[in-house]
Amino acid sequence: MISGETMANDILKINALKNTRSRQTVLHIIEDAAVSLTAEDIYAKAFQNGEPVTLSTVYRTLSTLSEKGVLLKSISQDGKTYYQLSSHQHKHRLVCTACNEIILIENCPLESLEAELEKKTGYTINGHSLEFCGICPKCAKKAKNKA
């Protein structure tokens, strides 16, 4: 297993991007995260870690890395844009509408469906977004106790 330091360096080198502190910071935060993050999330964590990066730089870094295919970008039902490493198999989100807890769903079951759709519509499908929402067990319990 290679260290985060190395991984970030490699990603930047491969994509002919300058190796700057801001990009290191952003990449490390995304690597460490178990869930997908918003620009605001990353901005806040960078600040917490004592490695502040401007919000506009975060946005620019995220969009550069998405274009290069390093990150996967998806707009959630809360209207915010979330990013995750696309080197992981991509993952969908299950969001609690009460507490906003997010679970990432490990396997994406949509490949077969995509193939079928392509046949039907003639489209060349190159992506999808899927998100579930509901109530997590903790919130369900809380609601029950109140009643």
Place this chain on the structure above:
Amino acid sequence: MISGETMANDILKINALKNTRSRQTVLHIIEDAAVSLTAEDIYAKAFQNGEPVTLSTVYRTLSTLSEKGVLLKSISQDGKTYYQLSSHQHKHRLVCTACNEIILIENCPLESLEAELEKKTGYTINGHSLEFCGICPKCAKKAKNKA
């Protein structure tokens, strides 16, 4: 089959909402549309039809009707919010990334998946959003001709 006029009236009456010209206009536009629409779409069509409604009224109407469960709201990967009648079985979108043509997908294949997820996570799942993107046959052809 009941007329649009009647349907809009019924929807408003059932939900204890005042029967105003703006709401009639918005509801008729949504009923007539084959695809889901944004607030801006509805605003523009209302204007075209010579029945102008303010954008803020459109937004307020859409959010009222979504809360009442009359409309289904979903935020697309383009960052805009689309609305459709929820009396129809809900439909997902297949969007061409080149020309933005939208096809609605007739059947939603996610029920069984939801059940499985509920078992695994303990969540009570009450909704999902799903969207595919790709290139429509026309755009694929155009791209080919250029090359």
Place this chain on the structure above:
DNA sequence: GTTAGTGCAAACTCTTTGCAGCACT
């Protein structure tokens, strides 16, 4: 007559952009 709905303009959130200065290669 009362309450709910509307229009207008201003505010708000998330994201993008122009420009001058700084850091990486």
Place this chain on the structure above:
DNA sequence: AGTGCTGCAAAGAGTTTGCACTAAC
């Protein structure tokens, strides 16, 4: 040295809100 990246502040899109006025019940 030269280009690409950053910070700052201002602008942009989409959406929401406060307030006075109007229309539905």
